[in-house]
Amino acid sequence: MPRPVITLLTDFGTRDHYVAAMKGVILGICPEAQIVDISHEIASYSIAEGAYTLSQAWRHFPAGTIHIGVVDPGVGSKRRPVVIEAGGHLFVGPDNGLFTFALAAAGKWRARHLRNVRYFHRPVSRTFHGRDIFAPVAAHLAAGVDPQELGSLVRTLTKFPSALPQKSGKSRCSGTVISIDKFGNVVTNITLSDVPWIGKSPFELRVAGHIVRDFRPHYSAKTTAPFLVQGSGGWLEISLAKGHASNQLRIHPGDPVEIQKN
Amino acid sequence: MPRPVITLLTDFGTRDHYVAAMKGVILGICPEAQIVDISHEIASYSIAEGAYTLSQAWRHFPAGTIHIGVVDPGVGSKRRPVVIEAGGHLFVGPDNGLFTFALAAAGKWRARHLRNVRYFHRPVSRTFHGRDIFAPVAAHLAAGVDPQELGSLVRTLTKFPSALPQKSGKSRCSGTVISIDKFGNVVTNITLSDVPWIGKSPFELRVAGHIVRDFRPHYSAKTTAPFLVQGSGGWLEISLAKGHASNQLRIHPGDPVEIQKN
Amino acid sequence: MPRPVITLLTDFGTRDHYVAAMKGVILGICPEAQIVDISHEIASYSIAEGAYTLSQAWRHFPAGTIHIGVVDPGVGSKRRPVVIEAGGHLFVGPDNGLFTFALAAAGKWRARHLRNVRYFHRPVSRTFHGRDIFAPVAAHLAAGVDPQELGSLVRTLTKFPSALPQKSGKSRCSGTVISIDKFGNVVTNITLSDVPWIGKSPFELRVAGHIVRDFRPHYSAKTTAPFLVQGSGGWLEISLAKGHASNQLRIHPGDPVEIQKN
Numbered sequence: 001m002p003r004p005v006i007t008l009l010t011d012f013g014t015r016d017h018y019v020a021a022m023k024g025v026i027l028g029i030c031p032e033a034q035i036v037d038i039s040h041e042i043a044s045y046s047i048a049e050g051a052y053t054l055s056q057a058w059r060h061f062p063a064g065t066i067h068i069g070v071v072d073p074g075v076g077s078k079r080r081p082v083v084i085e086a087g088g089h090l091f092v093g094p095d096n097g098l099f100t101f102a103l104a105a106a107g108k109w110r111a112r113h114l115r116n117v118r119y120f121h122r123p124v125s126r127t128f129h130g131r132d133i134f135a136p137v138a139a140h141l142a143a144g145v146d147p148q149e150l151g152s153l154v155r156t157l158t159k160f161p162s163a164l165p166q167k168s169g170k171s172r173c174s175g176t177v178i179s180i181d182k183f184g185n186v187v188t189n190i191t192l193s194d195v196p197w198i199g200k201s202p203f204e205l206r207v208a209g210h211i212v213r214d215f216r217p218h219y220s221a222k223t224t225a226p227f228l229v230q231g232s233g234g235w236l237e238i239s240l241a242k243g244h245a246s247n248q249l250r251i252h253p254g255d256p257v258e259i260q261k262n
Numbered sequence: 263m264p265r266p267v268i269t270l271l272t273d274f275g276t277r278d279h280y281v282a283a284m285k286g287v288i289l290g291i292c293p294e295a296q297i298v299d300i301s302h303e304i305a306s307y308s309i310a311e312g313a314y315t316l317s318q319a320w321r322h323f324p325a326g327t328i329h330i331g332v333v334d335p336g337v338g339s340k341r342r343p344v345v346i347e348a349g350g351h352l353f354v355g356p357d358n359g360l361f362t363f364a365l366a367a368a369g370k371w372r373a374r375h376l377r378n379v380r381y382f383h384r385p386v387s388r389t390f391h392g393r394d395i396f397a398p399v400a401a402h403l404a405a406g407v408d409p410q411e412l413g414s415l416v417r418t419l420t421k422f423p424s425a426l427p428q429k430s431g432k433s434r435c436s437g438t439v440i441s442i443d444k445f446g447n448v449v450t451n452i453t454l455s456d457v458p459w460i461g462k463s464p465f466e467l468r469v470a471g472h473i474v475r476d477f478r479p480h481y482s483a484k485t486t487a488p489f490l491v492q493g494s495g496g497w498l499e500i501s502l503a504k505g506h507a508s509n510q511l512r513i514h515p516g517d518p519v520e521i522q523k524n
Numbered sequence: 525m526p527r528p529v530i531t532l533l534t535d536f537g538t539r540d541h542y543v544a545a546m547k548g549v550i551l552g553i554c555p556e557a558q559i560v561d562i563s564h565e566i567a568s569y570s571i572a573e574g575a576y577t578l579s580q581a582w583r584h585f586p587a588g589t590i591h592i593g594v595v596d597p598g599v600g601s602k603r604r605p606v607v608i609e610a611g612g613h614l615f616v617g618p619d620n621g622l623f624t625f626a627l628a629a630a631g632k633w634r635a636r637h638l639r640n641v642r643y644f645h646r647p648v649s650r651t652f653h654g655r656d657i658f659a660p661v662a663a664h665l666a667a668g669v670d671p672q673e674l675g676s677l678v679r680t681l682t683k684f685p686s687a688l689p690q691k692s693g694k695s696r697c698s699g700t701v702i703s704i705d706k707f708g709n710v711v712t713n714i715t716l717s718d719v720p721w722i723g724k725s726p727f728e729l730r731v732a733g734h735i736v737r738d739f740r741p742h743y744s745a746k747t748t749a750p751f752l753v754q755g756s757g758g759w760l761e762i763s764l765a766k767g768h769a770s771n772q773l774r775i776h777p778g779d780p781v782e783i784q785k786n
Binding site: 004033036037041059061062065183218232244 | 541649
Binding site for chain 2: 131
């Protein structure tokens with residue numbers, strides 16, 4: 001039988017002891033768990049960045065994987081801890097919108113409010129539910145506990161205000177920058193299905209005072225001008241060959257993006 | 263039989279090959295080891311920060327876990343390499359005070375000077391005992407070698423000059439800042455048991471020119487003033503809701519902290 | 525049977541979802557794989573730094589380990605994806621010179637052009653061969669697929685322009701700085717075998733306007749002057765006791781280094 005996989009996504013960083021404490025708790029409950037870090041470098045308290053990063057990673061893991069997400073500015077306050085079954089995977093974390101993008105892709109979901117303290121690490125602190133609630137609950141799930149033992153069903157989940165692109169007729173689309181990756185590629189919330197004429201007709205993309213007119217199949221190009229590329233997650237990205245588009249063009253998350261067919 | 267767990271805490275960073283070399287050596291000796299990183303971002307040569315971080319993490323791991331600690335400014339000089347049994351766990355590293363806080367919590371200990379070169383990676387370099395002594399010794403322990411084969415007993419260990427808080431009567435306590443976490447929370451060396459009237463009586467905490475009078479149960483608060491909270495490790499912390507207390511208030515490790523009951 | 529080990533070296537960083545996506549793909553194909561990170565903090569597009577770091581790490585892993593290397597500025601263009609058998613290990617990545625230093629140490633090699641799409645993650649994107657080609661191929665190898673099923677033999681591999689030191693007679697050697705480690709130690713491409721008189725005769729090393737005359741057995745020294753030490757990888761390094769030699773002496777990768785016997 002394959003070892004159960006548990007992934008971790010947090011804004012804890014890797015300098016402090018927080019992530020290790022969660023892993024220690026998991027291994028104490030489910031020694032055969034295979035723990036994989038998705039990222040611990042989500043900007044502190046940024047539910048949007050956490051939701052985006054998780055949405056890009058979760059579907060590459062095998063069915064049955066348990067994903068712990070902890071970007072939790074409201075820890076200790078009234079927001080609910082939940083477990084969500086969707087797309088053949090399990091998601092464990094606070095009900096604050098962190099799973100919005102993953103669930104939009106996964107389709108149907110079933111969620112439960114984590115209330116059975118039998119599966120918590122006790123005493124539960126007011127400041128570290130990652131260690132005291134989410135890690136032990138995920139480990140018990142990995143060890144075979146049925147989700148229905150963890151709490152009663154929840155009918156609605158908090159949704160992150162989604163920023164879907166707006167189309168105006170068949171030749172215009174307005175979106176925003178949602179992420180900058182380590183290489184400086186500027187990820188927009190616009191996909192090729194929103195602008196199917198890209199790559200076939202001339203176009204103009206406007207962002208932060210720049211105009212981009214070039215669409216390329218990959219990042220390797222012999223031009224010094226910025227170009228558009230379809231990133232591996234499906235979204236359109238603005239890129240500079242061997243450069244850092246975000247820094248050099250001064251484009252930031254939240255900047256508006258306009259694309260128009262010419 | 264559960265897989266043996268080996269944790270790693272170093273000041274090596276994760277950019278260079280150092281940590282990977284240690285993991286390679288471990289897996290060559292004990293392929294079934296489950297290796298978990300505690301932190302590799304301890305400030306270079308900071309035994310204090312390493313000792314604090316290890317003390318917060320080790321006790322969450324299952325009994326029998328082997329913890330390798332390598333913050334070792336004296337590598338290659340006369341400081342002794344040791345293995346320490348305490349609290350049902352094993353600690354492997356230099357005898358330079360790195361395990362002081364963990365051992366204070368674990369209680370009774372038994373230590374040995376690592377001298378049996380049969381369990382070393384040879385030739386032993388003068389600059390990288392993490393790879394050549396500590397990783398292979400930990401792996402052999404994980405594979406079942408008895409600690410008494412590794413060297414003879416040691417009667418005293420180097421202690422890190424501990425900075426316990428000082429109480430003056432029943433209404434005052436003086437301590438210091440021992441760590442800043444990734445969120446900017448300012449961790450002091452004072453616990454609620456040192457100042458049991460906190461949360462029940464009015465008080466004033468003075469640090470770096472600021473006065474804090476507010477005690478809160480968790481980090482989620484609707485105030486812009488700094489407040490005191492009991493961190494998940496038990497120590498009192500100075501925090502700003504959704505802010506970075508250390509940067510915004512200019513509080514640094516080593517700063518004195520005074521608490522007085524009003 | 526021991527679990528197959530797969531290592532990862534990339535310039536992806538650990539903030540984004542890229543590394544996690546690769547690990548998810550691996551575990552979907554070979555659930556028993558033991559995945560170890562070598563480094564994800566190679567400077568973006570720096571094949572030289574990646575080649576150096578991999579060369580220092582790979583040989584510490586057990587025979588049969590599969591090393592994935594992805595520093596790939598040419599992803600999606602014509603450079604070939606390859607698998608290389610050498611020194612009892614397997615290397616999977618782009619044929620762009622990234623494996624040059626490892627292969628120089630490993631000796632004889634046999635390489636194949638990865639062309640059998642049956643072992644790819646489909647559809648193969650133009651921007652993320654780490655996830656779509658290298659991770660799944662490595663996982664299939666770990667699961668027992670024979671390299672000869674992956675593609676036909678390749679006769680030559682792209683070599684990174686190696687920067688071997690130049691000797692002038694028996695008393696001079698010219699080299700360069702190849703890396704700075706996290707502690708600021710300045711790693712040169714000169715080994716003790718190039719200058720066997722070091723440590724026995726007086727010498728002068730010149731770098732970035734500084735003269736170093738002191739050779740020490742390890743990093744722990746009571747001097748404030750820079751000194752030379754043999755690093756754990758065998759190369760000579762310029763170091764400052766408890767200081768950061770690169771920052772304080774303003775020495776950078778690529779700087780020329782001259783050593784002369786006096």
